[in-house]
Amino acid sequence: MALAFDEYGRPFIILREQEQKTRAKGLEAQKANIMAAKSVARILRTSLGPKGMDKMLQSGDGDVTISNDGATILEQMEVENQIGKLMVELSRSQDYEIGDGTTGVVVTAGALLEQAEILLERGIHPIRVAEGYEQAARIAVDHLSKISHSFEFSSTNIQPLVQTCMTTLSSKIVNRCKALLAEIAVKAVLAVADLERKDVNLDLIKVEGKVGGKLEDTELVYGIVVDKDMSHPQMPKRIEDAKIAILTCPFEPPKPKTKHKIDIDSTEKFEALREAEKKYFDEMVQKCKDVGATLVICQWGFDDEANHLLMHRGLPAVRWVGGVELELIAIATGGRIVPRFQELTPEKLGRAGIVREKSFGTTKDRMLYIEQCANSRAVTIFIRGASKMMVEETKRSIHDALCVARNLIRDNSIVYGGGSAEIACSIAVEAAADRIPGVEQYAVRAFADALDGVPMALAENSGLQPIDTLTAVKAQQIKEKNPHLGIDCNDVKTNDMKEQNVFETLIGKKQQILLATQVVKMILKIDDVITPSQYI
């Protein structure tokens, strides 16, 4: 990159390794940035909506992911371009915050940039464009609050929640079973939700998947499912009224952490040592028995000797259970995690109505179900599916649905989907534009046009005439003053999303608009890109 030349045309060397850096400046930089962001958005555009298509991504080591989830797709694409990376992060932060609408936010940002490009070509200062967008975003968000509805739900009346989750799931590959999955998601969230504090800790919901069976076999287990089996094949496969000892110490003779050495110089000493070891095992098992445990779950492994002894004493045991699962089991069964055998007391045992080992199909896979727990504040969603990719995608879809349910518990306002909210905002922003003086008016109007991008993409993906459909709906919205009209993607013959029961969360929609505007501003504000050439 040549920064400067002297009178003889020789470049100055001002920066380190100046020759190896490239620099894009001014309008050229902005155009290149917009181009990069737009191409990312274009990839996701076809994934939007119930008729959106999936993307297949192959990672470096040959793993295949098939997904419809914007955040996942972008994450796996490994975008190299820095501006592209911004879009990836945009999608990711929507994922972190809301969990749903990750595709929509990128499509919106892409549409905003597309409109901005036209304005830049007209010679409008990029920051004025960005400021206009910010004004418009504020108008749009206000309008969203106006057209939103809040609904009542309780732990018995979950129908409204289920319907909103269904909207989320309808764009996924699992939409065949969306009603079932939505119900599972809502029930799971309600099981762990603290309705008073409006707080949901999603960590308490475990999503476990197993290849095989069909999607319909997916179930919600009020308890924990662990991908483990009993440590000894002859142990009982079903324990009722289990009292569970949850241990984080191995069934082994204790070892001091300090370096140690035992000098054995006679047969007697060796015998004594062996006896001592035996006694340890014996005591350990006895201790568990004494406190009344009928099942031992251990974070670590057992010695074969211990295993044998446990079997003989009729104490079923599970070994190598991960820390997170152990914690969930403890929460679910109301037990305490015990770090040392000496600490075992009857009060510290967890309780579960039934613990059973379940095997699947013809495979040897077995899983351990811990159900009817003392405290059902930890649940597991157990997903079945025909292939690994299917199970993985279902996991992601369930995650989206869980997030939506959680958001609704936090804030029970909804807007109508199917692009109706975007169209309504577009109309509102368009109307407001005329009252804004200055160059920003153009930007605000461009924002309104960009908002049409989402319903347009929806219509396009559903095989409808995008412009015809959009204009028809828009006209209808204005005529009937009904902000619930959207794109009829599923061909139900009505545009009213209220009737179609297509809901989206208000905070999700707001977040989409605000985040997209924010990132667009960031991109527009860059007028200089300095890159070392090895990165190009």
Place this chain on the structure above:
Amino acid sequence: MAAMLQPSIILLKEGTDTSQGKPQLISNINACIAVVDVVRTTLGPRGMDKLIHDDKGTTISNDGATIMKLLDVVHPGAKVLVDIAKSQDAEVGDGTTTVVVLAGELLREAKPFVEENVHPQLIIRSFRTAADLAVQKIKEIAVSIEGKSIEEKKSLLEKCASTTLSSKLVGGEKEFFAKMVVEAVTDMGEDRGLKMIGVKKVPGGTMRDSFLVNGVAFKKTFSYAGFEQQPKKFDNPSILLLNIELELKSEKENAEIRLSDPSQYQSIVDAEWNIIYDKLDKCVKSGAKVVLSRLAIGDLATQYFADRDIFCAGRVVEEDLQRVARATGGAVQTSVNNLIPDVLGSCERFEEKQVGNERFNIFTGCPTGETATIVLRGGADQFIDEAERSLHDAIMIVRRALKNSTVVAGGGAIDMEISRYLRQHARTIPGKAQLFINAFAKALEVIPRQLCDNAGFDATDVLNKLRQKHALPSGEGALYGVDINTGGITDTYANFVWEPAVVKINAITAAAEAAALVLSVDETIRNPKSESAQGEAAANAMAGRGRGMGGMMGRGRGRGMRRR
């Protein structure tokens, strides 16, 4: 290099690069101007950002000091500019772009004089006089906000903070953040260490989701099994701060125990367990409900505390722990012996809360109130990073304004006013100095000019309007600056575009000094060794160019161009 034609006396080691004289001076000025050109477009509310990509990742910034640092300037003359940007950053925290642009413009103005064989020292002397006069003038016309009520002061400080923020990426929400910053700074006691304001970054959410905690907040640390069973909310808890490991471990690194009797085995095991149990017991007995440690709190301890309804967090970052100590009035302990109530901290409320995708430990209602934490939210990592830098600037400004509570009108108004004053003063001086002080005055106009350029307005037009206003004999136009919204001029003081006077004073002095420094250099000697220290790559690149330069050298006729 100078001795290409005649035999020369070799004074310096071969390969040493020397160049001297006027051409060298001009070349240095050119290099500085080139660097200034990179940052000049970031000035003002319509300034643009730069994206710089390097080994450490991508940075998008509007902050002059950050950009200069990342540019990795190697030109020795131009490095001066990097240094003044850094010093401005350290001293006042804001106005880093201003100082660089100003220094560049001073050099640009000085260049024609140098070319016309004026002795640089004369220019330097006049620049120094002019800078002194400018500083005096600023002090004279600055408006003090001293003696106002707290409420009034706060709103004044907010104006200063929002002027700083207006040029940044977070400009759209400047009122929101200005309020937050002022709140954070004013809430703290007299000794406002910058470290006591924590800024935490959580991706996700929008800018408006950022919030201020009157106390301390930090991210949930790594936890062991059993953590989820601990209570996550306390009212008026006692807080124990530790700097020890609560883990089962060998007591001494190199100790080894030799046993001859297997029956003693158990006693060692027990001894070890007893040590840790003893420690834990002491923590519990102290009455603390929240235990924080800079070092690890192991699974055993986690479960022990969970059993006793105590919250614990291990591996808390040093800074956060210090802040908790300051806020809650506790003291960090390096031993669990003698845990008297005095060393325990307290606060009104402790809670673990979900923020975006993270869980945060939040302490509020702390007795000393000496710390504040700002939790920043935003759409992308780079975005939050930039927001953090912007807030840092704003925090610095507010702190500065609190200490030196005088403000001047921004938007180029103060610069125009000083410029007018200097011009007027110049007319009273006989001799060459008149020219140079005029040049200094002209250089100051670069600030409003650049503001206009960046906003896409006709700079000449606006400048002439401003000159006319400022030249009014009544002095009523002294507060007029660029109106960034309409492209006209406006009374920026009345529109609350304020800057602390100290920022301007520092910027003008630093810029004048930098210019003087560059002007006073007439010879550069570069030792070849120091170049190779730059690394293999640079050396190779140089070798390649060295050959290419050979041809040009004839034309250059040893004009003293430095080779690198």
